[in-house]
Amino acid sequence: MSTVPLPEPLDHARFNELVLAAQNAAKSAYNPYSRFAVGCALLSKSGQVYCGCNIENASYSVTICAERVAASQAVLRRDLDWDTIVVVSPQRVTPCGVCRQFLHEFAPQLRVWNGYLDNLELIGPTLLHELLPSAMTLSRS
Ligand code: THU
Numbered sequence: 001m002s003t004v005p006l007p008e009p010l011d012h013a014r015f016n017e018l019v020l021a022a023q024n025a026a027k028s029a030y031n032p033y034s035r036f037a038v039g040c041a042l043l044s045k046s047g048q049v050y051c052g053c054n055i056e057n058a059s060y061s062v063t064i065c066a067e068r069v070a071a072s073q074a075v076l077r078r079d080l081d082w083d084t085i086v087v088v089s090p091q092r093v094t095p096c097g098v099c100r101q102f103l104h105e106f107a108p109q110l111r112v113w114n115g116y117l118d119n120l121e122l123i124g125p126t127l128l129h130e131l132l133p134s135a136m137t138l139s140r141s
Contacts, residue, residue, distance in 0.1 A: 010043070010084060018043055019115070019122065022086045025051035025066065026117055032056060037117065038066040038089040042074055045081040050074045067099040071106070082107040084125065088117050100132040108135065 010018075018041040026039025031054055038054045052070030056063045067087060074082065085103070087095060092114050095103065103110055112131060113124030129135065 014043070015084075015086075018049065018084065018086045018113075019088070021049055021051050022088045023117060025053045025070075026088055027053075029053040029066070030055045033058075033060065033063075036090060038087065038093065039117070040066040040070050040085055040087040042067075042070040042082055043084045044074055044079045045083050046079050048074070048077070048079055050077075050079075065096055065099050067095045068102050071099075071103055075106070080106050082110050084111040084113065086113045086115070086122065086124075088115050090117055092116060092123065094126070094131060097132075100128065101135060103128055104132050104135040104137075 021041035022039045024039065025041060026037040029037035029039065031037055033056045040052045042050045044050065050070045050073040052066040052068070054063065054066045055069060067085065074080065087093065094114055095112065108129040110128040111125035112128055113122045115122035
């Protein structure tokens with residue numbers, strides 16, 4: 001049984017802003033190989049929003065997912081305390097395994113919402129550590 005208190009729900013206006021930001025970010029997807037556009041918006045506890053889209057590569061495995069693009073921007077700003085991520089795509093996808101591990105490094109309690117590009121049928125929040133139980137961690141010195 002978890003003793004971690006549940007985070008306060010986001011207010012409606014903030015949540016809608018995140019969804020719109022994720023939908024907008026998906027328009028920047030560089031996806032000539034899969035034609036699958038993913039957009040996301042990561043809300044930091046500072047109030048900042050970082051967006052990401054998927055960026056594909058001719059060497060397919062070099063592709064980076066939308067979630068890691070957004071998270072990398074937050075790290076670049078040294079803004080490491082994250083609240084919520086909204087991910088939208090043509091088919092509902094939850095963050096892939098690599099992205100789960102990447103996000104978990106900073107925010108095991110991150111609230112994850114998933115939905116379609118063109119409507120607001122979002123599912124969530126799922127906490128990141130529920131998506132990735134037993135994540136790989138190291139103690140930091
Ligand atoms: N993709 C993401 O950007 N995020 C996800 O959560 C799942 C997959 C991207 C990677 C690739 O460019 C395309 O979607 C198809 O897998």
